[in-house]
Amino acid sequence: MNPRRLYRRFASEVLVLPGRTTVLAVCLVLLILPLFHRHPYTLRVLSLTFIFAIFAASWDLLSGFVGQLSLGHAIFFGVAAYTSALLNLQAGLPPLVTIPAGALVAVLMGLVVGIPCLRLKGQYLSLATMGFPIILTGLVYLFSDLTGGELGVSGLARLGPTRLSEYYIALVLVLGLGLIMWKITDSKVGLVFHAIREDEITARASGINTPLYKLLAFCLSGFFAGISGGLYSHFMRVAGPSTLSVLTSFQPVIWTIFGGVASIYGAIAGTFVLYPLMEFLRVAPELRTLIFAALVVLVLRFMPEGLTPWFIDRVESECPRCKEHNAVTRRTCRVCGAPLGRPSAPGAGPFQPGKGGRVAG
Amino acid sequence: MLTDILITTLINASVYAMLATGFSLIFGVARIINLAHTAFYMLAGYFIFSFTTVLGLGLLPAMLLSIALVVVIAVLSYRILIDPMREHEAAVLIITVALAMVFQELMLVFYGGHFRSVPQLVSGYVTVLGVRVSSQYVVTIGALVAILAAVWLVLMKTRLGLAIRATAQDREIANVMGMDVSLISTVTMAIASAQAAAAGALVAPLFILEPRMWLYPLTIVLAIVVLGGIGSLKGSIIASAIIALSETLVTFLLPSGAFLKGAFSLGVMIVVLLIRPEGLFGVSFEGER
């Protein structure tokens, strides 16, 4: 393909849609940001944002797409953080090895949690998953010789030699893994995931081995959450029981639902907004959490599908004939030429558990 | 030893049952996992504290006033924030967590992170079969029985109770039959939050008052409710006893592992769920869409 055709293709796939253009713009800004501004504190906050965005997206993969609403996602994060930390400290392995190893242990944890949870549905599943990290915390305290008990494991190798390199590692990973997760949900497997969430019985009746796919979702989600847990422990250089806390389990849920569930990019966007916001609120330290919580309540009250569907509803409209998305400024559909009416009432459509869901892409 | 274990179990079970039944009720009727439930319990504790120490009210009026206030707050937050969102289950879940965080932070702003205590109705202890039991516990058990009996009477013997049970069984049909489902859910919310507030009045004096006190009981209450079967009051009461027994056994038989009691109870919950995925007395919602 010659460059001109490549550009045309790019223009017709990305630039025509304001939503995609925004994503592209944010990515570009983040990539070139250190050229203009490389204050270690900004880079730190952004790096942590990226790491947590991977975590949030992994939750979305399991809970948003497959509908297995997990309230104990910290177990994957924490188990990987501890594994990476211990491998680094006890065996002296570099982060390049310990982080994937931590992710693999998180995959195993996905089986440990996933197999019993195959029998559970709905709220039972949510509340049962909440128990796992608490049980693991008990074990962390029980084997405090190894895990350091409440002190955690500290003094780990840095993720990268400089803050700037850490920033780029985290950024590349969030973009890369985000894309991979998005591609997974856009693939045939993703379609099966949707089917299981919408109607598991029908999916099974159609010959889909639903337990296998559910386990696959647990493992995949565990893998990505594990990577973020490993990154976190090497970035903070300490892995402690806070990585398994109830708060750590709730955070990705809050970020994802705030950003827009079942879309991957919603989870990432939610984290990109909320995590820096929390840092920004340091201007009023005593009211920080209060403002944060109140904001979450109000935003969800008025944008129940979250931020990104609300945003997309405002900048894009759906063609009534071919269901392709168009920029809201167009009068006719860019694909089939059908006239576009006024955009449909905002709030109709997207994610409703057990009802309808937006298919990514 | 055996009597010690049994009596300690009974005490803890009654405390847990107090919190779990309210949670279970609102779930059964409104199908809402109200993670702010134990935050209402905390609010009641703080209200009683302020009414008695700051405003100088008597303990009993302070308790009644606090319960009423908590019910008002609960009903308002249900009507304004939760009920309009009920179609979006996930959003409701987050809203209730965030609401609990709002309450926690408000308490932090007003009272700081200091430890306080709610005055007790009665102080001292009584000796039951050679075991010392704080008198407040005896009152709690009595009140629990009374409250549960009252809730049972309302549910079983009144038209309102019939409507609540009908809504719990099938919300849509109840609606078709001309019941004001939304109103019934609100009334249930009032009853459930009153139960949480009563727990705050009776149980909080036994513990300490601090802004994060809602989190630990929340996990235990969730475990109990899941174990007993979501929405089943009978299940919640029996599960309270099971969890309390397992905790007490850990403390007595494995003293150096007393810190494991939370983990152990949750382990019990997961094992039971593996055998009975819908909890002990839960109804399977298989056919429900």
Place this chain on the structure above:
Amino acid sequence: MTRKRWAALILVVTLLLTTFSVTGCGKAAAPKVIKIAVAGPMQFIQGQHHWLGAQMAAEEINKAGGVTVGNKKYNIELVQVDTNELLSVDDAASAVEKAITVNKVNAIIGTIRSEASMAIQEVAMDNKTIMMVCGASLPQMAEKVGKDYNRYKYWFRVTPVNATYLVKASMLLLNHVGGVFRKELGIQKPKVAAIIEKAVAGDPLAAAAAKLIPTFGMEFVGVWRPSPTATDLTAELTAIRKAGAQIIYTYFSATAGVPYAKQWGELQIPAASVGINVEAQAKGFMQATGNKGNYEYTLNTYAPVQITPKTLPFYEEFTKRAGQFPTYNAGTYDAIYIYKEAIERAKSLDPEAVVPELEKTNYLSAAGKIVFNKNHDVTWGPGYVTALGTQWQDGKLVAVWPNGWEGITYPGTVDYKLPPWVVSQWKKK
């Protein structure tokens, strides 16, 4: 249509602005000011004591003409850093990094929660910033100085003495109560139950208790390990009473100490309670336990006794300002003075020059004579910081130890009192 586009644009811009603006503040540093970050959970009592102690020292120093470094005069400016560390570890590390890189502080004092302190230590060492702990007691932080001196040399601990010493000192308190049992009740071999929260600092003690306690001429009946954040210890107390304990050795560094003392007093468990109960150091303890915590005996750092000539003025001034008794977190008061003297001797603010001077510290503080050991940890022992044993007697916190230990009795120390219900239970009839 264009309005909607605008709305979208504004949204994107706000998103980016939020990211950028976090670094926007605090660029212009006023000249001739030494900035010290006071890091702690500011909404909780620990952080408030960090702040109040530091504030007192800074005001006193500035009033007396500030700090002379070389031939320049400086004033001390405190930067309050709310670490939120009790709830979130990454929050704490970010807050401290902000203080160092945005507010450009010269030193950090404070911190309390073990896990967060470790993370903060790494951030401070990365930036070669002096960090003086007034809260976290884990020996592991100091061991790092020994292991990797060049990286960790900027770290010092002012209060409390590290956990190893805390345990040693608290054993002396146990012996003290054992002695009172023998003398007043004629019980030669009192039975001791240990209740040690599940924390790393307590682990070696819990393992050794069965061997250690009999060497004091006492009988050991068992060890209970509740969670540090337990809210109900009735079961443990019932089991301890059942085991026939006459003394309970406690180790509580966190919230569980409050319900413990409350339920211990409520049920009148017939066993004297002694050891470490950090919450019992706070003035609000009586209120928090509904006055049930009377007779609780704990290791402490400050009390209204004359450890050094500085103790009483500090204690009284702090109590007046805060309406609370200073806990070990208020050691920020001494930390600032120690830092001030070191930079004055070094005639420089450069950490490389200040560290050797800090190492030479020999400072008579409100808690005793502070000398740092080779791991930059505060030295414990007779002639140095000894710590105190304080007991709640009739709603008042009084010092009861050291009372003749190694010949030390600080003026103002009173006698230990056994709880009356313990006396009536075990008094030989």
